[in-house]
Amino acid sequence: MASLGGRTAVVTGASRGIGAGIAEALGGQGVRVVLVARTEAKLKERAARIKGSIAVPCDITDPKSVEQATKRIITELSGVPDILVNNAGIFSVAVAAETTAESFIETINTNLVGPFLFVRAFLGEMKARNRGHIVTIGSIADRTIFTGNAAYSAAKFGLRALHEVMRAELRGTGVRTTLISPAATDTEIWNSVTVTDPAGKPHSKRPMLDPNDVVGAVMFALTQPARVNVDELRLSHG
Numbered sequence: 001m002a003s004l005g006g007r008t009a010v011v012t013g014a015s016r017g018i019g020a021g022i023a024e025a026l027g028g029q030g031v032r033v034v035l036v037a038r039t040e041a042k043l044k045e046r047a048a049r050i051k052g053s054i055a056v057p058c059d060i061t062d063p064k065s066v067e068q069a070t071k072r073i074i075t076e077l078s079g080v081p082d083i084l085v086n087n088a089g090i091f092s093v094a095v096a097a098e099t100t101a102e103s104f105i106e107t108i109n110t111n112l113v114g115p116f117l118f119v120r121a122f123l124g125e126m127k128a129r130n131r132g133h134i135v136t137i138g139s140i141a142d143r144t145i146f147t148g149n150a151a152y153s154a155a156k157f158g159l160r161a162l163h164e165v166m167r168a169e170l171r172g173t174g175v176r177t178t179l180i181s182p183a184a185t186d187t188e189i190w191n192s193v194t195v196t197d198p199a200g201k202p203h204s205k206r207p208m209l210d211p212n213d214v215v216g217a218v219m220f221a222l223t224q225p226a227r228v229n230v231d232e233l234r235l236s237h238g
C-alpha cells in the first residue's frame, strides 16, 4: 500500500456523511485535507477534528462560488491538490411526470456540473505535473435505473460518463481516476426520502451500507501503488 502522508486532498460534501468520513480517514493518514460544503458551521466543526485541515465553504452548483473556492484552495495548498474526491451530492425520489424542473436542474447542477467544475479547476495542473487522483462518488444508480430516480440517475449516469472519458483521456499521464459506486448507505441523505416496499407501503428499515464501507473503498483506491489505477468499484449489499 502506498503511503499518503504529506499529500493534499480536497473532499467535497465533507460536512457530514460519506464525505466527512473520507476527510477524517485522509487526515488520519497525514493528508492535509480541504473540506468543502455549503454549511460553514458544520464544516468548521468537522475540520476542527482533523489536524491541519481547512474548511472552505462553497456551493458547488454556483460557478462563481467554485471559482472563488478553488482559487483559495490553490493559494492555501500552494498548488492544486494531489487528490480530489468529488463526493457532494443530493438525492430525491419522484417519478418523471412529477419531477419539477427546479428539482431536475438542482440535481444535475449538484451531482454533475459541480464535480465537473472542480475537475476543470484542478485537472490542467495535475496533468502538467503528471500526478493526481480524482475520485468520483457515483452510485449503483449510475449504471442501473430505479423508478423514481429520473433526476438522480440522469445525473449519476452522466457523472459516470465524465469519469470514463477522463479515464480514457488520462491513461498513461500519471493522473489516476476512480469511480466508487455505492448502494444505499446509511446517511442523512435519506432523511427527506420515504422508502416504500414493492407494494408501495412506506417502510423505514432496509439493508444499508455503513458510510465507513464506502470510505474503505475510497482509501483502497487511493493507497494503491502508482502503477495501479482502480477504475471502478461497485459496492452492493452482502
Ligand SMILES: NC(=O)c1ccc[n+]([C@@H]2O[C@H](COP(=O)([O-])OP(=O)(O)OC[C@H]3O[C@@H](n4cnc5c(N)ncnc54)[C@H](OP(=O)(O)O)[C@@H]3O)[C@@H](O)[C@H]2O)c1
Pocket (backbone or CB within 6 Å): 012, 013, 014, 015, 016, 017, 018, 019, 036, 037, 038, 039, 040, 042, 058, 059, 060, 061, 087, 088, 089, 090, 091, 110, 137, 138, 139, 140, 181, 182, 183, 184, 185, 186, 187, 188, 189, 190
Ligand atoms: N447515502 C447513500 O445511500 C448513497 C448511495 C450511493 C451514492 N451516494 C452518494 O454519496 C455522496 C455523499 O452522500 P451522503 O450519503 O454522504 O449524503 P449527505 O449525508 O446528505 O451529505 C451530502 C454532502 O454534500 C454536501 N452538499 C450538498 N449539496 C451541496 C452543494 N450544492 N454545494 C456543496 N456541498 C453540497 C452537503 O453539505 P451542505 O448541505 O452543507 O452543503 C453534505 O456535506 C453523494 O454524491 C451521493 O449521491 C450516497
